[in-house]
Amino acid sequence: MTTVSDILQPVELDLENLLVDLRSLIGAGHPILQAAAEHLFSAGGKRLRPGIVLLISRSLTPQGDLPVKHLKLAQITEMIHTASLVHDDVVDEAATRRGVATVHSKFDPRIAVLAGDFLFAQASWHLANLENLQVVKLLSRVIMDLADGEIKQGLFRYDSCQSFSTYLEKSYCKTASLIANSSKAIGVLSEVSDSNLDMLYLFGKKLGLAFQVVDDILDFTGSDQQLGKPSASDLASGYLTAPVLYALEEKTILSEFIERKFSNEGDLDKALELVRSSNAIDRSRQLAEKFASESRHAIDWLPESSSKEALLGLSQFVLGRLY
């Protein structure tokens, strides 16, 4: 079976160096942050985000070492992502992520706030030192979208009247914006044409949305072990995703369980059953496939290479998690 590591193979070495750098950077300041950093970076996230940046860079720079600024951009991408995860875990009061204790539950929410701020601050600083105003704008937009997405998510909890576009906007802010804008930013550093910049943005946006929809489906179909968190935990927390919103169109009674926050015994199980017995999962799969396909088409113009193949393989891999 294909793994993420297999897909990221063309940039494996660069990615490893980047992570070693990141770990020492965060550890340098403070013994407790050091521990938090070890904890964060040993949890073994998928490194998809910096991987995507490096793959795009590599597919545009077929020969020789990647430019230092390209590596930095990949690193900044991971810093922003990690910072937002650490703070989101505080805001969501999540006890685990990917099956591992979160920073705030293992250490202290105060350390988590500090670690996240430190990472955001480092990201801003390195970003400014890429000396490219367009790149600064793209990535600072991401930081704003991440905060916005977290706010939106809180705002629409248990709101069964929210529109599908609200869900997509939230997903864009929380997941797709970083991939879209960092894909475009590496294009800026690689000096591709404006129309190709738009295509890189589209590639990242659609890929990010596909990721999110797949994650949201797995919340209903995956096992606790596969997810690294209890299944249906999004629904239990009142976060309404594609499968629920589709199911609501078929089974209006679902809204009652949601609006009363699953407060009666058995509510959550009944709601789950309603989602699973509807066409919602199928429709969500089709949506994820549409996004994945749009993402692939957006990079038709990239020259053939193992890196391009890897970029095309990413969305296939993500969809593969559903089967």
Next chain:
Amino acid sequence: MTTVSDILQPVELDLENLLVDLRSLIGAGHPILQAAAEHLFSAGGKRLRPGIVLLISRSLTPQGDLPVKHLKLAQITEMIHTASLVHDDVVDEAATRRGVATVHSKFDPRIAVLAGDFLFAQASWHLANLENLQVVKLLSRVIMDLADGEIKQGLFRYDSCQSFSTYLEKSYCKTASLIANSSKAIGVLSEVSDSNLDMLYLFGKKLGLAFQVVDDILDFTGSDQQLGKPSASDLASGYLTAPVLYALEEKTILSEFIERKFSNEGDLDKALELVRSSNAIDRSRQLAEKFASESRHAIDWLPESSSKEALLGLSQFVLGRLY
């Protein structure tokens, strides 16, 4: 008696507009953030930081409206400052600031994390849109210094062996960096010479250090009411400031109380007595006066105006709090 409002009078109107903007900006996203924003901005901070930026701008632009980018920079300065206060309060577990309940104690630490992130994110975004790479670098350096300062502060808690320069570095990071770099940044936008940029930086740095030393003295000499927090609360929390570090040179026994974290009954009172009966407060005052004087000299070159007078008056005002 002179008040801060008196001093900021030359830029009063701009400052008021700026705060109205800020309040509506933060409130726009989320009802709970709205409440937090109201709470934050009604607490009536001194608005010194954006005030300084506007006064420098005004003293370099004597006639007509201030350029929009100058106003934006002042606003960004206040956003960064407020964001860091909100997160610091979470990290320090402070229940009140300026006598008013902190966001995390009134609402929830999770809302405080979100509100701070939102403000930092907005600041980054507006910063990038000033379209000036040098300004982006200066202010992103501030964000890094703020995180660094908070880490340093935690690292040296109850450490009676810390050097005076450690204390000054921490004070630079937490207080002076924002004033120094925003003063320089408004100089960049006003297109002053490089040597004058250095002087603006120096002005802000020394003024910030004077502010900090005065605050640290007041922790020992002020009343609870004057401080908006219990007096000697820094010492009680293990934050060792100028008065304590000077006192340690005279009264070595003080280190025992500190190292055992004032765990025996009466330790804190005895430590306070040791500081107050030494030359430490006097020496700290002299230090604050030296910083204030260096700050004033750094803007000798500014053309005479009511705004320049205000900038000169600021450090006098700060020192005045001591008498």
